[in-house]
Amino acid sequence: MARTFTLNRPVRANAAPALDYAALLNAQQAAAATAAPGPALVIAGAGSGKTRTLTYRVAYLLENGVAPQQILLLTFTNKAAKEMLARVADLLPETSQGIWGGTFHSIGNRLLRRHPEAVGFKPGFSILDREDQEDLLKLVFGDAGFDPKDKRYPKPEVLGDIFSLAVNMGLSIEEVLLRKYDYFVALTEEIGKLQAAYERRKLALNVVDFDDLLEKSVRLLRPADGPGEHYRRQFQFILVDEYQDTNRLQAEFIDLLAQRHRSIMVVGDDAQSIYSWRGAEVQNILDFPQRYAGAAVYRIETNYRSTPQILELANAAIAGNTRQFQKTLVPARPPGAAKPALVELMDGAQQALFVTQRILELRDEGVELDEIAVLYRAHFHAMELQLELTRHGVPFHITSGLRFFEQAHIKDVVSFLKFAVNPRDEVAFKRVVRLLPGIGGSAADKLWRHFEAALGPRDRLEGSFHEAFAGAKVGAKSAKAWTQLLYTFDEIAPQGQSVAPHAALESVVEAVYDDYAKSKFPNYDQRREDLVTLANYARQYQDPTEFLAELALVSAVEQTDATKRASDDDERVTLSSVHQAKGLEWKVVFVISLNEGSFPSQRNADSPAGLEEERRLFYVAVTRACDELVLTYPNMRTMGSYGGDLFMRPSRFIDELPEDTYERWDVERGW
C-alpha cells in the first residue's frame, strides 16, 4: 500500500494562539479542549459547560493548523449544530468556514448526495418524513400480497417503529419482535416480507427515510476500497456531542469514519441518556474506553447552573443507578435561598391549583414567566394544569405537538414540489390529487397509474404534465380543479424542470391551495401566514432538491426577527415533557405528577434497565433548575384521566431522596 503523507495547513506566522484557553475555561474544560490527538471521552455533567468546551475544542484545533474540512462535528439536533458552529465562527471568523458540522442525518444526507449510485439510489432522491413513510407503508401491504385492513398485521405506524428499531439497533426483525412486540412474533416472516417490499419501493420511488440516511451511509462507508476511504482520510478530527444517546448504527457510522486517524472525541453524560426507546444505547458511552484502547477520559463536573441545594438533590437522585460513571456535580454557585420543595397534594386538581398559585406568587416576587417551567413525564399529566392556568389568565406554551414542517398545510404544498422534483414520488402525487374535491384513494390510484405509464422508465418528465395526463379522466365534480392542477404542475416544472422553490410555492398557493385552505381550515388566516413564512424561508434556496432535503431534516423554522420580538413581548410559562426539556434551563422548575406509575412510567418500572432510564429522566428534570426546584405529587388520580378515581403512591424517586435534601411544604385549603 502506498504511503500516505498528510500536509497540515501551514501555521500562520507568529501564530501565538489568539485564545487563552486557561483563562477562558476552567481547568477541567481546558484539559479537554486542548487534549492531544487520539481517542478521548469527555464526561460532562449537567450544566457543566459542555457546549462551551466542545466549541473551544474546535477553535483549538483550528488555531493549531487543522483545516476546517478535516473536522467533523456531529450532533443530534440542528439547533445544537447551528449553535456550536456559530460560536466557533464568533471566536475565529476567518478560519471556521468549511467545517463539516451537522446532525448525523444531515451529514448522512450530504454523503449520500455525493454518492447516491453507490447504494442504489439516483441523484435527487427525496427524503420521507415519518408521515410520508407511513403513507408509503400502506402501499407496501399490497406489494407484499397482504390486505392492509387485516387486523392481524401491525399498523403502518408500528411497522415503521419495528423497521426503525431493527435498522438502528442492528437487530433482525425477529429479535425486535421478541424484545418489544412479542404479540407479533407469529408474523415474523410476513413482517420480513413487508420490510423487503418496503426496501424495493423506496428504490423504485427514489426516496429514502430518516434511517436510510444513516444506514445507507454506513453501507457506503464500510468497504475499504469504496468512497469511505476518502472520508476516513479527510476527517482527521471527529467530535460527537451527546454521545450517550447514540444508537448502534450511529456508533458504527462514527467508528467507520474514525478508523484511520482514531482522533475522535466524544462528549456526553451517561446520566442523561433518555432515548433508549429510540434505540439509543447508553452502553456506547460506558464502553467507549474499552472500544478505543488508550482513550483519554476527561471529566467536567463543575456545575454553573444550579444552587448547591439543587445539586445535592440531583446527585442523590441519580445515586440509585448502578450502570454509570460515578460522578458528582460540584457547585460553582453560592447557596440559594432555600432547599428544593416537596409538595404533597390531594389530587391532580389541587396540584394544578397549587402550581398556578405559586407561579402567580413568583410573578409578584419579580420572576418573569419565561423563567419558569413545569416539567412532566407525559403530556397528559399537564391537562389539568392547562385548564387551571387558562382560568387564571396565566399565559403558557407547550412544547409538543406538530412541528412547523409537519403540519398538514405545509406538507400539502410541499408535496407539489416533491412531485415536481421527483416524478417517481407516488406518495407526494397522491397527497396532492387527494386535495381535489371528489378525488379519494381509488381515483388517485388510477391517475397515478396513468401517469406512471406515460412516464415510462424515465426519472424526469420530458414533455408537459398536460401531455402526460392526456386521456386521464376525472369526475365532473373534480374537472375544474383538475385542469387548474395540471396548469400548476406545468408552471412549477415546465418540461419537468422545477423552478425555484419560492416561486413554485407561490404558484401553488395562488392557483390551487388558497381556495382549498379557505374551505377546509377554520384557522385559515394562521395557515395562510405559515405558507407565507414558508415561501420566504424558501427564498434562501435556488435548488429545489436542496430546499426539500432541508425541510425534511429541519424541524423548525428559524424564528424571524418579527416573531422573536412578538414572543418576547408576551412572556409565557413553559410546559414541557422532560425529554424536550433536555439541554434547557429555567430559574424555577416544577416537576409534577411524581407518582409511581406516572414517573417512573408504569411501562418502564418492571425492568432494571427501564427503571434506570426513568431515573436518568428524573435527574434530567431536576438539573434543569437554576434557583428554585419544586417537586409535587398528588395522592389521587381523578378526573382528567381515564378509569376513575384511584389512590396513587408517591414516586420511588422521592423515597430515594434523603430527607434533608428537600423541605416539605404543607398545603392546606384557605377556604
Place this chain on the structure above:
DNA sequence: TACGTGGCGCTTTTT
C-alpha cells in the same frame, strides 16, 4: 367519495 357512529386504546419523539 363524504359523512356519521361505535369501538379501542392510552409515554417519551433529537432526525
Place this chain on the structure above:
DNA sequence: GCGCCACGTA
C-alpha cells in the same frame, strides 16, 4: 373520558 380510526350507509 376523549379522540381517532375504521366501517357502515347514502
